[in-house]
Amino acid sequence: MTNARATPAIGPSLQAGAPAGEAVASSGARPEPRPLRHGLRLLAVLGTLLAFASISTDLYLPALPGMGIALGAGQSLLELTISSYLIGFGAGQLFWGPIGDRYGRRGPVAVGLLVFVVGAAGCALATSAPQLIGWRVVQALGASAGVVLARAMVRDLYDRDRAARMLSILMTVMAIAPLLGPSLGGQILRVAPWQAIFWTLVAIGLTTFASLFTLPETLPPERRDTTPLRRAVAGYGPLLGDRRLLGYAGACGFYYAGIFASVAGTPFAYIGYYKLSPQLYGALFAAGTIGLMIANVVNSRLVTRFGSDRLLRLGTIGAALTGGVVALVSTTDWGGLFGLAASLIVFGAMNGFIVANAIAGALSSFPTRAGAVSALVGAIQYGSGMIGSAVAGAFADGTPGPMGWVIALSGIGSLLSLTLAGRRRGAPL
Template sequence: MQIQAESAPLAPLDDAGERHGLHVLAILSTLMGFASISTDLYLPAMPAMGRALNASEGTIEWTVSGYLIGFSLGQLFWGPISDRLGRKLPVAFGLLLFIIGSAGCALADSAMTMIAVRVLQAAGACAGVVLSRAMVRDLYEGYKAAQMMSTLITVMAIALLLGPIVGGQILALAGWRAIFWFLVLIGAATLLALTALPETLPPERRRQASLWRAFTGYGALLRDRRFLGYAGTGGFFYGAMFAYIAGTPFAYITYHHVPAQFYGLLFACGIVGIMASNLLNARLVKSLGSDRLLRWGAAGAALSGVILAATAWTDWGGLWGLAVPLFVFVTATGFIVANSIAGALGQHPDQAGAVSALVGATQYGTGILGSALVGAFADGTPWPMGWVIASLAIGSGLSAWLLIQRTDRV
């Protein structure tokens, strides 16, 4: 096994990361979770939103795509800025944008307005996500970075487990607009908690190059084949995940007549799978290597995606014919996301913010594609979701097996 060496001035001290304690873990988990809670919480409300805003199924699914546009492009802005100015200040500005955008969603009176303010909401939310990953790289290296990433995702998954369930209950009690007012409160509480978070990138480790040079540095990253392998594996998988997020409310609630309040329970099964695979990944990554686990996870996602496409086309197995392969597909998250992010960050530790931003932009850029394709080809059946997930999951598997050299890196 090979543990990648880093240059001494920029390598983080793992023992320094251990000293920061559980409150840092909690804040980083919350920041990383903004990408998901901003969407998962309102998934059960999508059909009701469509009726209230007089919008079609496909148009409401584009509220996910609009969010991903802001989330993908925003990361490219926040990453280089944080490498130069530190992590905390950009996160604070991002949270303010998130609060404003969430309030705009609650007040929206048309689908087009909703899509527009979702872009603003996402541009703020992505700051916390991209910079929480960079903070992990500031504090940890090697297999410990992959372990910490898995731990964060596991803690975050607890909130995701509750998201659709809580959203369904808020919908039943107070209507869909109350869901976005709840997000306003979450954003304000996180902004307050940010005062307890230490700055993980001290001035002596910040990049001194101009911001313009930092932005143009993305080109060098895109010429790195191994980086492209990590980014492609995670990116294609995220595209498939957002096809799942955009498609399952209508596949379950509209097509298979699952009550909106119980949709969250089906969604929660996938979150349990994510938590289990992340815990397993954290235990195995030191002995088996993050690259090997990444390849296995991508292969499993591709296989389950193909099975899903077949059951969605034939309607074999009814509801469970969809739910079972979707559970297997979602469970692969624990082996793909943490290892692909840690692998990409390990390639260029002196550009953790920019690397995290480009990885995130790739992930959510393909998420735009995945959710938009499901919306564009929506025909009232699960078939569009099935073939989109299968195609993108195969892309993830090919990236892992063809672009990442087999060094069994940990």
């Protein structure tokens, strides 16, 4: 039995065909929607929370060379500030998910934002690379709360296909972060030292913290998981035993292995192998982000008509096919730079059909444990990404070939995860 009266109706006016202020004619499953401006506020706050993973890294990328000089650290040590962040970000989601299911969403997100602010301030005050690495882990632990529980908040408010639509809209918003982050960081460096970038992140964290309290709690007390936290964390075991949930998580995780292989490999492929200037590399990076945004918009418009599973399958098929093209082009040099860039842009655009729909499907499998499910999917997502980038780096030979084959295998793995998980009781995913 649903507790419709206790669930705040933030954002239904954003759903297709629901005008602001119109009461929902239903059997009581949804209360009357708030005005559209409240839905836009939700979009802005949740979009910012989901973008914290990108904001925290993309903004300071242009400062890495200067930071190396200032801190007396080499490139390999400074790259640990990125990998350590990913470790903290993945592990942190497993911590915050059960807490959000037990205590609600808004309070834990607020605590996470304060941890993020402390971590960002610590980075700004760091006087050595090891200190910076340590504070980056703290920063990641805080940022992960907003990301994992923002997805759970969407599931609190929307049914499955509507949740997939909302997640697509939010991912379109959050795609602005990697599009503008490096440029904004570069502009900050023109007028201030590298520490100013982390003070900017402190300001973003505090602003988001204040904005969070303009939204009501999305998980009322009567719908919370009263399981003790120790047992709730142990409850990840049954989730990992659910074949359907693993299908959704695997589709997302394998795909992210390819995405992070691309992130790690394209600078060396474009700049080192094809001798592209850093400026043109930035333009190709932006083109990939724009492709992702377009795919998310298309998904948000089609998902309530065709269903999230059907579009997810379309995305995994596209990832498998374009991943094969990437492997072919990167190995044979067929099409040269244009062939590689074009196929990578299309592979990246499949994100718009895979991630939102896979997360919505996973959340629908265990709606009463949305926080834990969101955390598990997120940990698999970023853990797979680390593996993908590490494998691409381990087999690097100065050509784009190893990166291409990792991307191809990742696309095939994404499709197979979805297909094999659906072979149960004749219910295909």
